[in-house]
Structures are given as structure tokens and as C-alpha cells.
Amino acid sequence: MKVNIKSWTAVAAWRWDMPEDDVCGICRSPYDSTCSKCKYPGDECPLLWGECNHCFHAHCIFVWIRAETSHGRCPMCRQEWKIVAKVSQD
Amino acid sequence: MGEHVRNMEQTIFQSVFPPSFELRPSPESIGSPSAQAEYMDAWSTATRFLELGDISLGAVESLGYAARWNSDRFPDFEAALQTLTSHGLGSNQDEGNLIEWYCFEVKRHFVTVIRPILESEWQLNVPCGEAFTVLKRTVTILTAAKDLYMYPLLIHVFPIMDTYMSTNDARQKVENRLHAIFSHHLPTKRIYDALGFVMYSTGCEVFRTFRDHGQPLLSDYDPVRNESFQHMSELVHGLREVGLAGRGAQVAFARAMDKLMGEFVIGQWVESDPYGQRHMTPALIRWIEGAFPTFMKQVLVNMADGSNIVSETDQEIVKWHEMAVARLGKARVKSLFDFITHLDVSTGGLMDIKDYIATPATRSQLTASFSQQLSTRLLHAGTATTRILDVYIYIVRAFKVLDPKGVLLDRITRPVRRYVRDRNDAARVIIWSLLAEVNHGAPLESTPTMSSEIAREINSLELETVAIAPVEDVDWDNMTWMPDPIDATPDYKKPASEDVIMHLLGLCEREVFIDEVKSILGEHLLRVEGGQFINETRLLKLFTARFGADKLQACEVMLKDMETSRKLTWPIVRTEAYRAASRSTPGRPRFKTHIVSSFFWPQLLQEVFDIPQPVDRLCKGFEQGFKKVKPNRRLKWLPALGRVTVELELKDRRVEEEVPTWNATVINAFGSTNSTAPVSYTVEQLAEDLSMKPFFVRAALTFWAAKNVLYERNGTFTVIESLNDYGNLGPSQPVQSVQPAEPEEEKPNVDTPVHRQMILAMLTNHGGLPIERIHMMLKVVLPTFTFDADELGHLLVTMIGDEILVNQGGLFSLKR
Ligand SMILES: [Zn+2]
Ligand SMILES: [Zn+2]
Ligand SMILES: [Zn+2]
Numbered sequence: 001m002k003v004n005i006k007s008w009t010a011v012a013a014w015r016w017d018m019p020e021d022d023v024c025g026i027c028r029s030p031y032d033s034t035c036s037k038c039k040y041p042g043d044e045c046p047l048l049w050g051e052c053n054h055c056f057h058a059h060c061i062f063v064w065i066r067a068e069t070s071h072g073r074c075p076m077c078r079q080e081w082k083i084v085a086k087v088s089q090d
Numbered sequence: 091m092g093e094h095v096r097n098m099e100q101t102i103f104q105s106v107f108p109p110s111f112e113l114r115p116s117p118e119s120i121g122s123p124s125a126q127a128e129y130m131d132a133w134s135t136a137t138r139f140l141e142l143g144d145i146s147l148g149a150v151e152s153l154g155y156a157a158r159w160n161s162d163r164f165p166d167f168e169a170a171l172q173t174l175t176s177h178g179l180g181s182n183q184d185e186g187n188l189i190e191w192y193c194f195e196v197k198r199h200f201v202t203v204i205r206p207i208l209e210s211e212w213q214l215n216v217p218c219g220e221a222f223t224v225l226k227r228t229v230t231i232l233t234a235a236k237d238l239y240m241y242p243l244l245i246h247v248f249p250i251m252d253t254y255m256s257t258n259d260a261r262q263k264v265e266n267r268l269h270a271i272f273s274h275h276l277p278t279k280r281i282y283d284a285l286g287f288v289m290y291s292t293g294c295e296v297f298r299t300f301r302d303h304g305q306p307l308l309s310d311y312d313p314v315r316n317e318s319f320q321h322m323s324e325l326v327h328g329l330r331e332v333g334l335a336g337r338g339a340q341v342a343f344a345r346a347m348d349k350l351m352g353e354f355v356i357g358q359w360v361e362s363d364p365y366g367q368r369h370m371t372p373a374l375i376r377w378i379e380g381a382f383p384t385f386m387k388q389v390l391v392n393m394a395d396g397s398n399i400v401s402e403t404d405q406e407i408v409k410w411h412e413m414a415v416a417r418l419g420k421a422r423v424k425s426l427f428d429f430i431t432h433l434d435v436s437t438g439g440l441m442d443i444k445d446y447i448a449t450p451a452t453r454s455q456l457t458a459s460f461s462q463q464l465s466t467r468l469l470h471a472g473t474a475t476t477r478i479l480d481v482y483i484y485i486v487r488a489f490k491v492l493d494p495k496g497v498l499l500d501r502i503t504r505p506v507r508r509y510v511r512d513r514n515d516a517a518r519v520i521i522w523s524l525l526a527e528v529n530h531g532a533p534l535e536s537t538p539t540m541s542s543e544i545a546r547e548i549n550s551l552e553l554e555t556v557a558i559a560p561v562e563d564v565d566w567d568n569m570t571w572m573p574d575p576i577d578a579t580p581d582y583k584k585p586a587s588e589d590v591i592m593h594l595l596g597l598c599e600r601e602v603f604i605d606e607v608k609s610i611l612g613e614h615l616l617r618v619e620g621g622q623f624i625n626e627t628r629l630l631k632l633f634t635a636r637f638g639a640d641k642l643q644a645c646e647v648m649l650k651d652m653e654t655s656r657k658l659t660w661p662i663v664r665t666e667a668y669r670a671a672s673r674s675t676p677g678r679p680r681f682k683t684h685i686v687s688s689f690f691w692p693q694l695l696q697e698v699f700d701i702p703q704p705v706d707r708l709c710k711g712f713e714q715g716f717k718k719v720k721p722n723r724r725l726k727w728l729p730a731l732g733r734v735t736v737e738l739e740l741k742d743r744r745v746e747e748e749v750p751t752w753n754a755t756v757i758n759a760f761g762s763t764n765s766t767a768p769v770s771y772t773v774e775q776l777a778e779d780l781s782m783k784p785f786f787v788r789a790a791l792t793f794w795a796a797k798n799v800l801y802e803r804n805g806t807f808t809v810i811e812s813l814n815d816y817g818n819l820g821p822s823q824p825v826q827s828v829q830p831a832e833p834e835e836e837k838p839n840v841d842t843p844v845h846r847q848m849i850l851a852m853l854t855n856h857g858g859l860p861i862e863r864i865h866m867m868l869k870v871v872l873p874t875f876t877f878d879a880d881e882l883g884h885l886l887v888t889m890i891g892d893e894i895l896v897n898q899g900g901l902f903s904l905k906r
Contacts, residue, residue, distance in 0.1 A: 001738055001739065001740050001760055001761055001762065001768070001769070001799075001809045001811060002738070002739040002761055002762075002763065003736060003737075003738055003739075003757060003758045003760070003761030004677055004679075004736065004737040004738075004739065005677065005679040005702065005704070005705065005734060005735075005736055005754065005758065006679055006680065006735040006736065006737050006746070007679055007680035007681070007682070007734065007735045008679050008680070008681050008682070008705050008708070008732070008734050008751070008754070009682045009683070009684065009732045009733045009734070010681070010682070010683045010684070010705075010709060010712075010727065010728075010729070010731075010732045010751070011616055011683065011684045011686060011694070011727075011728045011731035011732045012683050012684070012685055012686070012709075012712075012713075012725045012726060012727045012728060013685075013686050013687070013688035013691065013694070013725070013726045013728060014685050014686070014687065014688065014716075014720070014723045014724065014725050014726075015688045015689070015723065015724055015726070016722060016723055016724075017722045017723055017724050030689055032687070032688060032689035033689050033690075034643075039639075039643055039646055039647070040646070040647055040650050040654075040687075041647065041687050041689065041690065042654065042687060042723075043654075047722065
């Protein structure tokens with residue numbers, strides 16, 4: 001008997017390349033979830049890494065930085081917030 | 091006792107008819123002794139003349155009594171009567187006294203001669219079939235008796251008395267007295283009962299005969315043309331002539347007509363139309379306003395005071411009208427469950443009910459009656475959940491017609507909602523049904539997990555018309571737009587089907603629905619080979635409209651993942667990593683990956699095993715490509731999920747099947763380029779070679795054995811290269827060896843060694859599972875498993891009894 005596999009539909013789960021169960025320090029949601037404003041994870045609600053090596057939902061850190069009280073610092077380590085050019089892009 | 095009764099009768103009688111000696115005025119009041127003597131002589135002559143003696147019924151009926159009052163026999167009667175009347179001049183006392191005396195005489199004669207004859211006729215309850223005859227005979231006898239009693243008065247007494255009082259008045263008076271005597275001494279209750287029956291049966295015959303001609307205009311009907319009716323009319327007329335058509339007869343008639351109406355409405359119409367195909371109220375009203383009063387009036391004119399009652403009749407038609415509609419409605423309401431479950435034919439019956447439920451009283455009668463019907467016919471353990479849901483849909487549809495404002499629906503469906511709360515598969519069945527594919531034109535039957543009516547409703551709903559938010563804006567370009575009715579609910583403008591579905595989504599708790607839809611949608615999306623996901627999108631829109639968007643994010647993500655995967659695949663398959671893998675894969679299968687957002691999907695099957703080499707290469711290439719395209723993400727393969735189309739080239743045939751990945755992996759192991767030697771494996775060998783749990787291996791092998799691709803002997807599965815050879819392999823049949831031959835039974839048995847083995851293998855791999863899951867998996871791995879969840883439940887309970895399984899909080903697992 002010859003077996004021809006004509007089509008194969010596989011299933012794979014994606015997650016951010018972060019330790020499992022880690023949460024965004026701002027919204028406290030898992031990285032793999034979304035910020036409080038978004039509906040869909042992934043491209044629509046990406047993550048941003050800072051030079052201080054902290055990571056947040058992009059929307060969460062944007063809102064944070066825009067607030068005057070933040071003084072442009074990372075909410076976790078109080079260092080100046082600078083984005084690492086490690087943004088998830090196609 | 092008898093003495094007492096007789097005394098009683100005597101007392102009553104005397105108060106009505108004083109004995110004769112008291113009637114005779116005392117001669118002292120007359121004056122001179124000679125006048126007194128003359129008066130006494132005259133009295134004696136007159137009374138002797140008028141004596142009835144014991145004239146027999148025979149003589150009465152043959153008029154053989156006429157000679158008795160020949161004036162030749164009593165030449166002095168006229169003079170005596172003159173004497174008697176002259177003494178009482180100025181007052182009618184004396185004639186009265188003589189008449190009184192005569193009435194007493196009549197009573198005596200009637201009681202001694204006529205009554206015994208009639209009593210023998212009426213002694214027992216008259217059989218219905220003889221009622222008319224006996225009545226007729228009674229009328230004949232009484233008429234003859236009356237003729238006798240009136241005869242001497244009419245011939246001899248009244249002409250002389252005419253000087254003093256009007257003969258007509260006197261005659262009327264005496265007739266009244268006679269009638270009183272008759273009815274007092276006859277078993278009138280039986281007579282009126284019999285009369286009522288004759289009236290009722292005549293009515294039945296009249297209207298039944300009438301109905302034989304189909305459905306002509308009832309109001310045009312003239313019952314007088316009917317022969318039975320004429321006989322009955324004559325009878326009534328005869329009874330009236332002997333004073334038996336008074337109050338008692340009228341009551342009997344009223345009862346008979348009431349019964350007739352009931353019989354007519356229920357027996358002739360309602361029972362002949364159990365599924366409510368005809369709207370009967372209009373025809374009934376035509377009958378009630380036309381033929382029925384005609385019939386009534388014709389009878390009433392033959393009764394005493396007829397003319398009076400006829401004018402009342404016209405006023406009462408309105409009342410009858412209401413009564414008839416109420417009767418019809420009440421009877422129709424009893425069949426409401428049948429109407430609702432046969433909605434395609436029962437619109438007429440529903441309209442009758444709609445006509446009926448115009449008042450609060452009738453509406454609450456409807457509610458009470460229907461909830462009774464629901465509890466006896468639907469809401470019990472023997473009814474499948476899908477059936478309950480089907481009927482629920484029927485109810486919603488029916489009440490949209492019956493009560494468009496929806497007030498009743500809420501009340502009516504309360505018992506259903508309460509009951510369904512205890513059916514823990516209800517939410518699942520609803521969701522499965524909402525996701526069911528409907529092949530238009532193909533008949534749709536409900537299954538244990540799918541309600542065909544729900545599927546029908548949802549599929550009649552255009553995706554575009556599903557309102558995501560409550561509709562508030564007015565479409566100004568829509569010329570047919572109408573303002574909402576004052577009491578309309580905000581979602582008034584939603585399409586009918588959406589309304590039905592919304593009712594459905596009120597059946598279970600919001601949390602239950604949301605939990606179920608998450609898990610079902612997850613399984614469902616990975617199973618269907620969908621391009622558009624119309625059903626799934628529509629389901630989500632409805633759920634969002636009903637429960638709000640916040641709880642349904644996971645579902646939205648799952649659905650979006652399907653689309654995102656497609657878009658993402660394109661850049662990935664163009665990466666060098668993937669193209670290299672693809673190039674080195676023989677046969678170049680169409681390879682596709684659903685990339686799911688792990689956080690939002692329900693617990694997915696984590697089974698790991700060795701997928702076929704070429705596919706594994708493709709996966710690795712795909713994964714590298716993914717890392718290129720989405721650098722900050724990781725992929726985790728879920729090899730037990732997904733679908734595969736395999737084509738098997740055998741010596742004499744090709745077999746193509748779409749199967750789960752684990753199943754494809756198992757059959758792939760039997761492949762070889764050298765077709766001369768068929769490949770063989772045992773479950774254990776394959777489990778080890780593929781690093782796959784034996785449960786899946788066995789399930790896959792069973793599947794292919796059922797397809798006659800493999801056969802089993804002594805635990806070893808071998809490819810059937812040629813069906814001809816297979817026929818020569820001996821008596822052992824592959825399918826039978828997988829599923830041992832069972833004695834032929836009319837009913838398939840759920841408790842088989844194979845099923846038990848499957849359940850054990852499944853629970854070995856999975857730990858505790860709910861029954862629905864076991865049921866689903868059994869159906870997945872055993873295409874022959876057609877039992878429903880209840881039947882499976884029996885097997886599981888038996889296995890608990892055998893101390894093989896335990897049930898902990900609804901999860902079945904192996905007893906340790
Ligand atoms: Zn966040
Ligand atoms: Zn976001
Ligand atoms: Zn930081």
C-alpha cells in the first residue's frame with residue numbers, strides 16, 4: 001500500500017518569546033493576552049521592550065509615557081524609557 | 091312510610107283543590123227552605139249529569155262517551171244549571187263551585203283511570219331510542235283525556251253560562267286547571283328529560299345532516315325542511331296543548347340547546363380537526379347567528395309563551411356567540427401542544443385560540459392549560475434535550491402569531507425555562523445547533539446533539555441582518571419605515587428569527603453559555619474545513635448582542651486566528667527555510683497551519699507523537715519561517731489536532747479519507763513502496779514506533795479495519811491489498827475481529843466489550859472526563875457508535891456498579 005498525504009492541516013499555538021505566565025507590569029494581564037483596550041493579541045496589541053529590559057504591551061506603555069507624572073520613565077525601574085529596536089514586525 | 095306520603099299528597103291536594111262538600115254553599119245562605127230544597131235538587135241533578143264515572147281509556151280514545159251526555163238522558167239538566175246560576179247571580183261563586191266540583195271529578199277520574207296507564211309508560215327511565223314514541227303516546231292519551239273532560243262543559247255548560255261570563259275565559263280557566271292536574275299527577279321530570287333528549291337529538295340530526303353537504307353557508311339554513319324537525323315540532327305543539335310545554339319544557343329545551351351547541355362545537359368541529367387545520371370561529375359565528383337561532387325560534391313558537399321568548403332570543407344571540415367562541419376556544423386550547431408541534435398545518439386552530447384569548451380570564455386559562463400540557467407531554471426525563479428545544483422554538487413561533495406583544499410567551503415558557511436549567515447539555519446543544527451546517531433542500535433531522543429547528547432558524551438569518559448593537563438609528567432612506575408601536579420593546583425591528591434565537595439564549599445562564607461557547611468554538615473551528623466561517627461569525631454576533639462583548643473576547647480571538655493564520659501563512663511559505671523543507675518533501679502535500687493564540691484558546695489536546703517524517707520536515711521549515719516573520723514569538727505544535735486527507739493506493743483500489751492527524755499517522759505507518767508484502771503491526775508495536783498512546787492507535791486501527799483497509803488476526807493488523815484475496819483469508823472477518831460478533835438483537839446494545847475497552851483506554855489516557863466528552867470521543871474514534879449520551883450514561887453507571895469506574899463531580903475516571 002502506498003500512502004499519499006494529500007493535505008495536512010496542522011495546529012500550532014504561538015506565544016510571545018517571554019517566560020510563561022509573565023504579566024505586563026502596567027495592566028497586569030499576561031503578555032499573551034491583550035492590553036485593556038484591545039480585542040486581539042499579536043499584531044494588533046504588540047509588545048515593546050525597553051533598554052532597561054522591561055517589557056509592556058505597547059498600548060500600556062504609550063499611555064503611561066504620555067502621562068506627565070511618568071516623567072518618561074519605566075514604571076518598573078524608573079530609568080528613562082527607551083525602546084529597543086526589537087519591535088515585532090513583519 | 092307509604093301512609094305518610096299519601097297523607098302528604100292529600101294535604102297538598104286539598105289545599106289546591108278543596109273537597110267538593112266544602113264547595114257547595116250552605117243552603118242556609120240561600121234563603122227560604124223551598125229555595126234551599128230547589129237548590130239542592132238542582133245541584134244533585136247537575137252533578138249527576140256531569141259525573142265521569144269510570145269511563146275507560148278505550149272509550150275515551152274512541153269518543154265512545156259522547157252518548158253519555160245526550161241531553162235526552164237528563165232533560166232537566168239545563169233547568170238545574172239555570173237554577174244554580176240564578177242563585178249565584180252577581181257573583182260567579184256558584185258556577186265556580188260547580189266547575190270546582192267538576193274539576194275535582196276530573197282529578198278523580200284522571201287519577202284513577204288515566205294516570206295508571208301513563209305511569210306504566212313512565213315508570214322506568216325511558217330509553218333514549220323510545221323517548222319520542224313514548225312522548226307521542228303520552229300526548230295522544232292526554233289530548234284524548236282533555237277532549238273528554240272538556241266535552242260536557244263545551245257542549246252543555248258553557249253555552250248556558252255564557253250569559254254570565256265569557257265562554258273563552260271560562261274555558262281558559264278550566265284548561266289551566268286541567269293542565270295543572272295533568273302535570274301534578276305525572277312524572278314530569280322524566281317527561282321533560284325525554285323531551286330534552288328528543289330536542290337534542292333532533293338538533294344533532296339537523297345540523298349533522300347539514301354538515302354532510304360540505305360547508306354551505308350555515309346562516310342560510312332552514313331547519314323546518316327537515317323531517318325529524320317537523321316531527322319534533324308537532325310533538326312540542328301537542329305537549330303545549332296538554333299544558334306540558336311550560337317552564338319545565340323550556341328548561342329542558344335550554345339544556346338541550348346548550349348540549350347541542352357543545353356537541354356541535356366540540357364533537358363535530360374540534361374533534362374532527364385535531365391538528366387545528368381550519369379556522370372555525372368565523373363559521374361558528376355564522377352558525378350561531380344564523381342556523382342556530384332559526385332552529386331555536388322554530389321550537390319556541392311551538393311552546394307556551396313562544397312569542398315572548400322569540401324576542402328574547404334575538405337579544406341572547408350575542409351571549410350565545412360569546413359562549414360558543416369560549417367553548418371552541420377552550421376546546422382548542424386543550425390541543426395547543428399539538429397545534430404548536432404541527433405549526434405548518436395548525437394555523438386555523440391557532441387563529442381560533444387567538445380569537446378566544448381576548449380577555450384576562452381566558453389568557454390565564456390558556457396559561458394554566460398549556461403548562462399542564464407541557465408537563466405531561468414534554469417536560470419529563472424521557473424527552474431528549476433536542477426535542478425540548480425544538481418544541482421551545484415552536485412555542486416561540488406560535489406565540490408570535492397568538493400574542494405579538496410577547497406578554498404571554500414569557501409566562502408560557504416559564505416552566506420550560508425552569509426545566510431546561512436542569513438539563514446540563516442544553517447550552518451545548520443550543521450552540522452545536524447554532525453551528526450546524528444546513529444543506530439547503532436536504533431534510534434536517536434532529537440528533538441527540540443538534541436541534542433541527544434551531545439550525546433552521548439560525549440558517550434563515552442573514553449574516554448581514556444580525557444586529558450587533560441594539561438598533562437605535564432610523565434609516566431615513568427607508569420609505570417603508572414605520573414608527574414602533576407604543577409598547578414595543580427596543581429590539582422590535584430585529585428580524586423574526588433573530589428574536590427567536592434571542593429567546594433561546596435566555597434559556598440558560600449567561601455564564602453557562604459563555605463557558606460552553608468557548609470550549610465548543612475551539613473544537614469546532616479546528617475541525618471544520620472552513621473558508622468563510624459564516625455560522626461561527628453569526629453565532630458570535632448573536633452572543634455579543636445578547637451577552638455583551640466583554641466576555642466573548644476569547645471567542646473573537648479564536649475566530650480571528652483562523653483568518654490571521656491564513657494571512658500569515660503566505661509570508662511564511664515564501665521564506666527560504668520553508669521552501670527548502672518543501673522541496674525535499676516527496677509528494678508535496680498541501681500543508682497548512684492554524685496558528686492559534688494560546689492564551690485565548692481552551693485547553694487543547696496536548697498529545698504528542700511522532701508525525702510522519704515528511705510532514706515533520708514541513709513543520710520544522712514552517713516554524714523557522716514563522717520565526718523569521720514574527721521574530722519575538724514562539725510556536726508550539728499540537729500534533730494531535732488538525733485534519734489530514736490521505737489517499738491509499740492499494741493493489742485493486744484507491745481509498746481517500748479525511749481523518750484526524752493521529753489517525754493519518756497510524757495508517758501512514760502501513761505505507762511501503764514495495765507492494766508485494768503487506769505490512770503488519772500490532773497495537774503495541776505501533777504505539778512504540780510512533781510514541782503514541784495505545785488508545786489512539788487502537789482507535790485508528792479500528793477505523794481502517796471498518797473501511798476494509800486493514801484486517802486483524804490475533805492482535806496483528808495487516809493491510810488488505812486486494813479485496814479478492816481478503817475474501818480468501820478465511821472465516822475470520824476483519825470488522826468482526828475488531829468488533830466481536832454480537833448475537834442479533836432488535837435493539838443495539840451499548841454495553842459491549844468493545845465499548846468498555848474503548849472507555850477504559852480513553853480514561854487511561856485522559857484521567858477524569860465528563861460524559862459528553864466521552865460520548866464525543868467515542869463517536870470520533872468509533873464511527874459505528876450511534877448511541878446517545880443517555881445510553882452511554884447507562885453503560886457508565888453499569889461500569890461504576892462493576893467497580894471499574896468512579897464518578898466524581900460529573901467526571902468519570904478509572905477506579906484505583
Ligand atoms: Zn499591558
Ligand atoms: Zn493593546
Ligand atoms: Zn525598566
